[in-house]
Structures are given as structure tokens and as C-alpha cells.
Amino acid sequence: MSDKTTMHQPLDEVPPPAVAPLDPRLLIREEGFKGYLTEFKRKLKGGELGSLPVILALVIIWTIFQLKDSLFLSSANMVNICYFMAGTGMLAVGLVFVLLLGEIDLSVASVSGLASAVFASLSVTHGLNSWLAVVLTVLTGIAIGAIHGFFFAKIGVPAFVVTLAGFLGWTGLMQWLLRGTGSLTIQDKGLLHVLGQRSFFMNQSIAGAYVLATLGVAALLIGSLIDQGRRRSAGVPFRPTSEILVRTVALAIVAYTAAYVLNKSAGVPNALVIFLATLVVCDFVLRRTTFGRKVFAVGGSIEAARRAGINVAMIRIQVFAISGGFAAIGGLFLAGQTYTATLQAGTGNLLMLAIAAAVIGGTSLFGGRGNVWSALLGMLVIQSIQTGLDLLNMDQSIQYMITGAVLLAAVVVDSVSRRTQRSSGRA
């Protein structure tokens, strides 16, 4: 029997393909959908976990809270999560840029608090046009970030010290702006109206959420097909149609489910729409522009970036300015939640939540690896925990401990996956 098998084996053997001989140890993705699966498995083994841990965490968190409180997965609560994650999420987006450089910005929460005070004092105390005040506030954030970047890039002070000083200093400036009154009430108009809790996309119309979902799915499908076509005609490897379809269907399931759930309540909060649009723009900037390429290069190797003619100091200043700008925008979002600028703005665990969101979402603390979508995924986790614990009437002390544990877990995953990648020659 065994002899017979041996005899037949040569016949079953596939003749070697007539291509240039390649080192058999090389890791090349096979053609077609099967190659996609094997590549996925190999990436998992090599420690390139991508978004997998965070999606797993999200499923576990949602299951636990749903078992504890059946209201957790209700439409109203999901709208809540989506609305409240946008503000901190904006801070996290800015942090993703800084983390890609392998640096940290500890001032974002403080700058966001200052931004709400600046906006309130411009628009309320000085009676400035609301939209103009928004622009000036964001410019203030950008200028503050650029100052941090200057001290870091040009003077050579470690970034965490500069931004720690900023953390204290800008909190002080905020308190000075709000001296006497302690808080200012912001009018419900202009951008702040759009950012309010009762502001929904297309005025709560049922169609709104589906329009957004369709836009997203169509953009992915058309974009992928155009890219495939260009690659095919240029003769370089392209994504197989099967893979494009799987990705599109996966996004469609997520998008339309989300639209359905949110529509059962009031629809998509405008704050979330702005947050998502920001993510799309930032993703484009990081992956498809020379600026984004330079950010990744500086995060990967400063020396290589410098030799390639990249102005490293300028990139650092720009990235910190972006972080400051997003901190200011996030501050406006957070102010829009309550229509007040208070002394408490930007205090508490806001900074830790923003950093945690970026890291939990999969952006490495060690620089050079990550994407802005990690701000969305990470914020979903963070905000789910916050909202869930609020639902269960948990004390703030418990919230702090759980969020701390989740942050630690995320950093552990980041460190371990980095080590695994190095041992399998991928970092």
C-alpha cells in the first residue's frame, strides 16, 4: 500500500512554474484568496496583530456589559457612546501623529481645556463672531503645539518634559482666563451648536445614517477597484477581486448595522460625523501624501530621514502643531457637550484616556507603526467602558482602575507584539 503511494507521488507532483527562480524561504503572498488567508495566518504568528486585539477586546467588553445591563447595547446607549467618544477621539487623533514619531504629548488635555476657555472668552466676553472664534481657538492650539515642537526639535528638550511643562502652564493660563467667574456659559450657536448633544446628521432623518454608510462602502469599493485597475495595467501585483469583495462586504455589514442601530434612536450625532470625516482626511494625509511618508520615516529612523533630505526638525514642529490643533478642536467638542467652559475642562483622566485610545487602537508607542483608525477603535473601547460603568453606577475610583488596567493591557500587547515581530525578523 505504501509502495503504491510512493509510486504514484511523482505523477501527482505539479511541475515547477516557469518563473525566475526565487529563494524558497522568501515570503511571498500566493495569488488569489487563499494566499490572503495564509498571509493573514503568517502575520498573526509573526506578531503583526493589527486591529485584532482591539476588536476582540471590544466584543468581550460589550458582552460583559450587556450581560450586566441589558440597556448597554440599546440604541440610545450606542448613540451616547458615539457622541461622547468624538471629543476625546479628536485628542487621540493628534496623539496618533505624535506617537508615530515615537514621541508623546502630555499637554493635549490641558490644551483642550485652555481652548474651551479661549473660545468662551473670545465669543462670550469679547462678543466675537462664533465661527471666527472657532478659527482663532484652533489657531491658538496649533501655535501652542508649534511652541512645544520648537523646544523639542530645535532646543533638544525631551518631548515629554516640554509637554509636561505645557500641561502645567496651559492649565494655569486657562485658570487665569476664567479667573473670577470660574466658568463661562457658551451660546448654542455656530459650530458649537453642531457639536451639541441634540444635533444629528440630516436632522435625525432615517436616511442620514444610511447615506453615510452607503458613502463609506461605495468609497471603499470604488477606490479599491480603481486601484486594482491601475495596478493591473501597470503590471504590478494587485488585490484579487475576491479580497476586495470580502473587505467591502465586511465594511458594509459593520456600517449598515451601525446605521440601523443608531437610527432606532435619533440617528448619527453630527459630532461623530465630523470625527469620522477627520479620520478619513488624516488617513489620507498619513498614507498618501509626502508629509505622511515623512512622518513615518522620522518615526522609523531619524538618521535615514535626515539623509533622505527630510527636514526632521520641521516635521517634528509640524506634528506637534497638529497635535495642539486637534487638542483645541477636541476641547471645543468637549465644551459643546455642556455649553460651558469650566475650570474642570481638560482635567481628570482625559489625557490618559486619549493616550490609551491611541495605543489600544494599535498605534505603537515606539514610533513608526500605526494609523489614525486606531483613534476610532481605541475610543470605542474606552467610551464603552466609561459608559458601561456609568450605566452600572460604578464609582469613579473603579473607572480609574479599570481604564488603567486596559491601558496597561494595550501597552503590553504593543510591547509583546513588537518583540515577536523582532524575533520573526519583522521589526
Place this chain on the structure above:
Amino acid sequence: MSATPVLALRGVSKRFGAVQALTDVELEVHAGEVVALVGDNGAGKSTLVKTIAGVHPVDEGVIEWEGRPVHINRPQDAQGLGIATVYQDLALCDNLDVVGNLYLGRELLRYGSLDEVTMEKRSRELLNTLSIRIPSVRIPIASLSGGQRQVVAIARALIGDPKVVILDEPTAALGVEQTAQVLDLVERLRERRLGVILISHNMADVTAVADTVHVLRLGKNNGAFPVKGTTNEQIIAAITGATDNAVTRRLARNAEATQ
């Protein structure tokens, strides 16, 4: 070989404080010529390369490019002329893929955004013409072996269409097969009519691919030899200064005296 050298150094000197790193150094590189630059540690090889690459401007002497004198004060000046340098530490970004590294700092754009397709296509063409074998142009540099990184670094130098390529110890950290690949690549650069300056400690490598060997000793020229008709011993003698002994000095003095 063309009459005018692409790159020529005439009496180049360089001082760092009290240290005279280079004294009256002469060097000529023609198109399609591989010039090996050899010398002991501290002989001034790296300093010489850095003056050509624009890292250190020269103190005295002239650098001629295609026959006319030029000033190279910054790395960008050298790049602008068409001098590409591959340093010993390859300076590649581990997190970027091969295409990203090849085009880093001179990305191709299409409607203002990165033209990944064309960059990938040209990268594959370039690597193919150089017979460079790597698994995929879309895997991060971190996944490549030392030899593969070296050839990627050299290929990267070719993206800007240079006329002179400087290779600083390209085979120092490589195994036998990888060294062979890099030396093959050097020959292909010569076939493309590029001038190549090859710095190496390894005599076997030098004699395998170089046309001319320039020896530096204590910051001065200590002989230029055509590889054909020169023995390794002669070159090593020039490197170590074994030619500089009591007998040769007496000969030189006697020659001066008779003049």
C-alpha cells in the same frame, strides 16, 4: 574610457582643528570606472568620501565635476551634481517597505498624492535590471537580510540617476554569497557607465571588481595602481607604508641631493 573624468579632486586638504585629515589628495573617477579607495584605519578614506558627499566642505584644493570646478558645501550640492553616497550604516527606515525606502525624499506624485503604483512599477524594473532578488517590494525593510538591505540601499542611490556612486564598505558585514551579490551589483553599475568609488578593507573584493586602486596613507595619496598588473602585496605595502623605510628614504634623499 572618456578623457575628462566625471569627478576629480585636485590637491584637496582638510583640517579638523589640530588634525590634518587630508593633505593634497588627488583622485579621478571616470564614467564606467570602479575606483577602489583603500587605506588603513584613520588614513582619511571616510573624510575624503565625506568631502565629496558634501558633509565636510574642503579647506583647500578644487573639486572638478566633468572638467569644471564646483563647490560642494552641503549634501544637497553633491546630490544635485549627481553624486550618490551609500554609507556603511545603511540608513534605511525599517518600518517602511522597499518602495517607500527607495523613493524616500523624492516620492513621485499624481494629483498631489503619492503615486504608489508608478513607484512600485519603477522599483520592480530597477531591481530587475540590477538582478536584485528580494521577496517583494512591499515588505518592510525589517524583514530583509543584511545583504538584501545593502542592495536596496545601493538601488536607492540609483533612483536619482546619479553619475557617481560612492559605496562605503558595502561588503563589511556580509557573508560570502551576499558579498558576491553586492560585487555583481557593482559590476552592473559599471556597465551602466556610472563612476563608482568603492571603499573596502577587503583586498579580494577590491581586486575582483575595481579598475584602479587608490591608496591613502595618513591623509595623503600613497600610490594609484591599475588592478591589472598589480599584486596584492604591492597594494598592501602601500597601505601599511612598508615602502617607507630607511632604504627608500636614503634613495629619495640621494635623488634630491643630485638634483
